[in-house]
Amino acid sequence: MSVVSLAEAREARRSQESPFTGGKGYALLHRKIMELPFYRTDSEAVHLWVHIILSANHAPVVVPTEFGETLLRRGEFITGRNKLELETGVTDSRIKYLLNKFEKMGMITRISNKKFTRIFVVKYDDYQPNFVPTECQQSADAKPQPERASEEVVPTECQQSATDNELNNNSLDKSNECASAAENQESKKPSLSxxxxxxxxxxxxxxxxxxxxxxxxxxxxxxxxxxxxxxxxxxxxxxxxxxxxxxxxxxxxxxxxxxxxxxxxxxxxxxxxxxxxxxxxxxxxxxxxxxxxxxxxxxx
Structure with missing residues (x-):
């Protein structure tokens, strides 16, 4: 890459606005979404997936909670089934099924407590790239993930499926509500029932x-x-x-x-x-x- 094009790329990086911040602004959506196996067969699944992409934070953000400040990664956001139902019109039972499906397909990971769920889009960069030439972008996988506090090991049989354990209210806009601290995705918890x-x-x-x-x-x-x-x-x-x-x-x-x-x-x-x-x-x-x-x- 020439010096001129690299300078232009840096200027573009400095001047761009985050495509999505706090539910406002705009967002891009890569045509890669058309490659999803359910793109032609399940319109509700596509609807929910697009909504998840548009809801995820475009950049790391610290949100205040009753447990202190919590860092959400790029591609991550806090939500719950009732909130998703209200925002998308997809029924609660379908949302539960589809979130399980997305997780099994490796599209998302979830961390839930009694009231909240944090959803992380695994390949967020594939759907929401930055406005920087590909040569200048580092892979999202190469970026260190923020440290996350380890969660208590809860007996597995007591853990409802992640969807059963999600938020069932529509008050996620309150600043004193958030997801609990959660497990590191790569680490495995001891078995306990x-x-x-x-x-x-x-x-x-x-x-x-x-x-x-x-x-x-x-x-x-x-x-x-x-x-x-x-x-x-x-x-x-x-x-x-x-x-x-x-x-x-x-x-x-x-x-x-x-x-x-x-x-x-x-x-x-x-x-x-x-x-x-x-x-x-x-x-x-x-x-x-x-x-x-x-x-x-x-x-x-």
């Missing part, structure tokens, strides 16, 4: 009421507790909440909180304490009080 959690409960607290059915409600409760307990554990111990931490928690109860495992008179109220069930232990307030010694037998 809801059944592992239940098995530890039965093993360490044999006197407690047994669990005969691991229902969806209980799975969701385990998942919610795991994340909340993770926040507490990080603040107290500066480490994640793991299956070992769960076993230590139950072990402490078996030694120091016997009142939870027995039916005994309550001297303060004159009533009778009943054995606490599985759901009682899956409460972040219970966990915190146990960690602080506030549920010990000598306090009863």
């Amino acid at each position: 809801c059944q592992d959690v239940v098995d530890a409960y039965h093993e360490i607290l044999p006197e407690a009421p047994s669990i005969r059915l691991l229902s969806e409600k209980r799975k969701n409760l385990i998942r919610t507790f795991w994340k909340k307990a993770g926040v507490i554990t990080r603040k107290l111990d500066n480490k994640p909440f793991t299956i070992e931490a769960w076993r230590e928690y139950l072990g402490y109860i078996s030694l120091n909180c016997r009142w939870m495992l027995e039916s005994r008179p309550n001297q303060k109220t004159g009533t009778t304490w009943r054995k606490r069930d599985f759901e009682f232990y899956l409460n972040d307030n219970t966990y915190l009080k146990v960690r602080e010694g506030g549920h010990d037998d000598n306090d009863r």
